[in-house]
Amino acid sequence: MAASKVDIGDPRGKVVSRFKVFWNDPFPKRVIVLQFPNRSQDKPYNARNYLKPTRMRYKPNSKFVEIDVPLDTQLPSYFNEDQALRFGQNLAKNSLIQNNGSFGLAGGFGIGGVSGRSQKSETAAGSEQVPRPTEVEDEVLRQLTLSGKVQEFKEGDFIYAMATFKGDELHLTRVHSVCSLSPHNIHLDAATDNERSSHMRGIESGASAPDARVLNVAMRSINAESGTPEDVGATLRDLQEDVWEHLEWIDEDDDKAYFAFQDHLFYNETGSVERLASAMSPSSYLGAISTPKLDDKVVGQTNARRPGVRFADVWNESTDEEDSTVEVMQG
Secondary structure (H helix, E strand, O other): OOOEEOOOOOOOOOOOEEOEEEEOOOOOOOOEEEEOOOOOOOOOOOHHHOOOOOEEEEOOOOOEEEEEEEOOOOOOOOOOHHHHHHHHHHHHHOHHHHOOOOOOHHHHHHOOOOOHHHHHHHHHHOOOOOOOOOOOOOOOOOEEEEEEEEEEOOOOOOOEEEEEEEOOEEEEEEEOEEEEOEEEOHHHHHHHHHHHHHHHHHHHOOOOOOOOOOOOOOOEEEOOOOOOEEEHHHHHHHHHHOOOEEEOOOOOOOHHHHHHHHHHOOOOOHHHOOOOOOOOOHHHHHHHHOOOOOOOOOOOEEOOOOOOOEEEEEEEOOOOHHHOEEEEEEO
């Protein structure tokens, strides 16, 4: 059933289509929307484009996500096999990568190497060691790692939802968090780390060491919630010790994805659904989103940017409910 069409000459304005809007039941699990800001919409990461992600990792405590996606190796103008071999060998030789560690913020910037707690936890849990992207026979780098941090929505934030259409129906399902994934050049980090390790081994073997210099580094920041200083070094160590969980990536054209889409992204009992009424009248809604009005009254709390200027919320009582608005007065 197609969405109902309205005459564009309608005096109420240009209305192209009308839809019945349904607020879907909560998803059985938390919904995280993955965003790819550096990827064009016409070529997504899926099996249809031969770009299905091969591995996905998630840190449950620090909320970091990493995804390995294949590189397009068929175009010589975009893929340099000599450089890919060099970077692949660097990754294959890097101790942090081979011990299931990570570079960057997700791995605590490699402070102290791979923690024993992480290795012991995975062994004790009996989790299978998933090979890293460089563990291939010829050691040529053919995959790119995307990384990002899950941003969870809190009470008071805007409510985000996924929209799905079925005929003249629009179904909205709440989204709990989003994660923006961008390329993470771990092959460059591995090359730098290998050079640093070789330099340190040369010093330990008796080579001339550089002159010692006194350097005191204090890593501290202010906690936004409590306003107290916190140790950044401890935070980075916690990030490093947070163990990766390996997840299964299900392609969008897979039957599992299709059934999940049909079962969870539509409100199926549309015939007996209760009709919702807005808590705001049209005029009060327009008043809430419009530019605040100015007035000469001075009430409320002083504006920090302009001393002597005060603000207050004033409820404009009106006999007509349609004309009731909330005005922000300034003077």
